[in-house]
Amino acid sequence: MRCLVLGGTGMLGRAVVAEARSRGWSALGLSHSQADLCRRDPLLEWAERFRPEVVVNCAAYTKVDAAETDRERAFAVNGEGVAHAAALAERAGARLVHVSTDYVFDGAARTPYREDAPTAPLSVYGESKLAGERRALAWERSLVVRTSWLFGPGGHNFVATMVGLIEAGRLPLRVVTDQEGCPTSTPSLARALLDLAARQASGTVHYQDREPVSWYAFAVEIARLWSGVAEVVPVTSAEFPRPARRPAYSVLDVGRFETIAGRRVEPWECGLVETLAWLRKEKNR
Numbered sequence: 001m002r003c004l005v006l007g008g009t010g011m012l013g014r015a016v017v018a019e020a021r022s023r024g025w026s027a028l029g030l031s032h033s034q035a036d037l038c039r040r041d042p043l044l045e046w047a048e049r050f051r052p053e054v055v056v057n058c059a060a061y062t063k064v065d066a067a068e069t070d071r072e073r074a075f076a077v078n079g080e081g082v083a084h085a086a087a088l089a090e091r092a093g094a095r096l097v098h099v100s101t102d103y104v105f106d107g108a109a110r111t112p113y114r115e116d117a118p119t120a121p122l123s124v125y126g127e128s129k130l131a132g133e134r135r136a137l138a139w140e141r142s143l144v145v146r147t148s149w150l151f152g153p154g155g156h157n158f159v160a161t162m163v164g165l166i167e168a169g170r171l172p173l174r175v176v177t178d179q180e181g182c183p184t185s186t187p188s189l190a191r192a193l194l195d196l197a198a199r200q201a202s203g204t205v206h207y208q209d210r211e212p213v214s215w216y217a218f219a220v221e222i223a224r225l226w227s228g229v230a231e232v233v234p235v236t237s238a239e240f241p242r243p244a245r246r247p248a249y250s251v252l253d254v255g256r257f258e259t260i261a262g263r264r265v266e267p268w269e270c271g272l273v274e275t276l277a278w279l280r281k282e283k284n285r
Contacts, residue, residue, distance in 0.1 A: 003023040004052035006060030011155025015190035037081025047092035054098045054197045055089040061231040065243040067125040079131035087141040098136040100146035107247025112252045117205040123244035144204045152186030153278035162222045172231035177216035182208035185271020195261045206252035209268035
């Protein structure tokens with residue numbers, strides 16, 4: 001399988017490239033400078049240059065708070081840019097696997113969101129990602145995979161931030177306790193994306209690691225595994241205001257993924273141990 005990864009030098013993109021190569025696939029990860037989603041014609045050239053059978057789009061504008069005052073840029077990348085990725089896949093006759101987010105939901109539910117649940121994003125970022133989903137699905141051989149709370153080796157994410165604060169002695173950690181979701185490691189998501197691609201899945205599929213947890217409880221586990229002594233204090237979202245609203249509940253129903261892939265989703269604890277091991281190795285270099 002020839003796999004082209006857009007955003008291939010980012011945290012998720014690197015995991016997808018590594019996973020594809022571990023399966024014996026021919027994988028190429030493209031950086032932003034090599035494949036800017038906002039530049040359609042240079043992007044389309046990769047259809048002939050690499051001749052992919054599957055295109056995985058990990059590229060995105062992910063600055064959730066900044067998007068509130070940079071709507072044009074967020075939609076250029078997450079909306080129109082995805083249309084360009086779909087055009088690349090269509091020109092190559094390839095399947096497009098596009099990564100989306102739990103932020104397309106408003107968090108008002110109290111049971112896991114199914115793929116056909118009504119969308120109602122609370123933020124500009126969520127709106128832009130929803131626009132991208134629609135652009136992706138305009139190509140008939142497209143798959144949209146919604147996920148949540150990504151973390152992993154080699155990127156800016158919640159786990160790395162908590163470890164950085166602990167190492168700097170900036171304690172206690174103050175973390176919101178009234179937002180519930182499922183942390184998802186990038187190696188786990190990479191495996192899921194390629195499992196779905198190999199099975200020629202289309203439409204929309206939800207994937208996140210199990211089980212649901214609050215940001216506070218996740219931070220407690222990070223602190224326990226990293227140092228065993230760091231104090232974590234629960235706070236409310238109202239005490240920690242941010243420009244963009246986040247869904248209070250963003251647990252996704254992963255039943256469709258488990259049916260297609262023939263396996264259960266992975267526990268986030270496994271990915272957390274893997275990520276912390278990577279951070280320790282980096283610390284000791």
